[in-house]
Amino acid sequence: MKRRVLTLLAALLVAAAAPLHAKEAVPAADDPVAERRAVALEEGLRCLVCQNQTIAESRADLAMDLKKEIREQIKAGKSDDEIIQFMVARYGDFVLYKPPFKATTALLWAGPFALLIGGVIVLFVYLRRRRTRVAQGALSNEQRARAEALLDANEDRA
Amino acid sequence: MKRFLIPLAIFFVLVLFLAVGLRLDPRQVPSPLIDKPAPPFTLPQLDDPQRQFSQKDMLGKVWMLNVWASWCVSCREEHPVLVELSKKSIVPIYGLNYKDERKDALAWLGKLGNPYALSIMDADGRIGIDYGVYGVPETYVIDKQGVIRYKQIGPVTPEILDAKILPLVKKLQG
Numbered sequence: 254m255k256r257r258v259l260t261l262l263a264a265l266l267v268a269a270a271a272p273l274h275a276k277e278a279v280p281a282a283d284d285p286v287a288e289r290r291a292v293a294l295e296e297g298l299r300c301l302v303c304q305n306q307t308i309a310e311s312r313a314d315l316a317m318d319l320k321k322e323i324r325e326q327i328k329a330g331k332s333d334d335e336i337i338q339f340m341v342a343r344y345g346d347f348v349l350y351k352p353p354f355k356a357t358t359a360l361l362w363a364g365p366f367a368l369l370i371g372g373v374i375v376l377f378v379y380l381r382r383r384r385t386r387v388a389q390g391a392l393s394n395e396q397r398a399r400a401e402a403l404l405d406a407n408e409d410r411a
Numbered sequence: 412m413k414r415f416l417i418p419l420a421i422f423f424v425l426v427l428f429l430a431v432g433l434r435l436d437p438r439q440v441p442s443p444l445i446d447k448p449a450p451p452f453t454l455p456q457l458d459d460p461q462r463q464f465s466q467k468d469m470l471g472k473v474w475m476l477n478v479w480a481s482w483c484v485s486c487r488e489e490h491p492v493l494v495e496l497s498k499k500s501i502v503p504i505y506g507l508n509y510k511d512e513r514k515d516a517l518a519w520l521g522k523l524g525n526p527y528a529l530s531i532m533d534a535d536g537r538i539g540i541d542y543g544v545y546g547v548p549e550t551y552v553i554d555k556q557g558v559i560r561y562k563q564i565g566p567v568t569p570e571i572l573d574a575k576i577l578p579l580v581k582k583l584q585g
Contacts, residue, residue: 301546302545302546314510314536315544319540343443343540345442347441
């Protein structure tokens, strides 16, 4: 029993470690260099049917067709740029996992940095204000004596 | 009191962003094909595969290209809207039968009615890729110069037809 569980666990681990892009329905390119190029391209392209997967990961029908298309274009001697242009012309920038920086994507690229800078400014202002508040908030001698008396009284009770 | 005002304002801004974000449909990806010439094709007709049809045959007319398939569930939902539209003869609808079996496609039209002036078969989905099809049904409005002016992703509803497609068709026919 225990052994069977262990075997199952081992099998699961192996399955998890295997590359996530199964390509069973698409014939791999004969040339390993071309195959590597195809997989690299597929990993940068979004599958529009299941939007949070790359074409490499997806098993959707369209992803399969696009994998076939990429391999055929590589075979036909197209460069990576040409293939990416082909995809963008049809599906738009959204198909790229790394969209180009331009007017429509400026917020996407610059947004996080703008938020970070904003956060740093807020933090800086807050710390400066707190420093002056602490400096102003120093106790007078009477106040300190009263505070000590109160604390002592408290301790006695405990 | 004032110290709560700023976090509260930030909170409401975030809620606003979230509310807008929830209303956006991630499936509605803007098509780069709008205002571009319709990608060329020459495909066999569904009724008679011996005969071919090309987007060039439609130059000089405003027309709709509807991508459909017998295996597509939303197409079934959309179909009565197209049948109704075809009866009014405002704009010709051409069907791009996408990755389908001819037999199934013909049976489907036989059963549910045929709103198409004619359908063409894109059996391997090659032309679908050129048109950036990713969620059948999709509908394109193409003008007299053969330029794509509108793309509907997902089923055409009577609301979309009245609000967007028909006014555009009228303007293009002008």
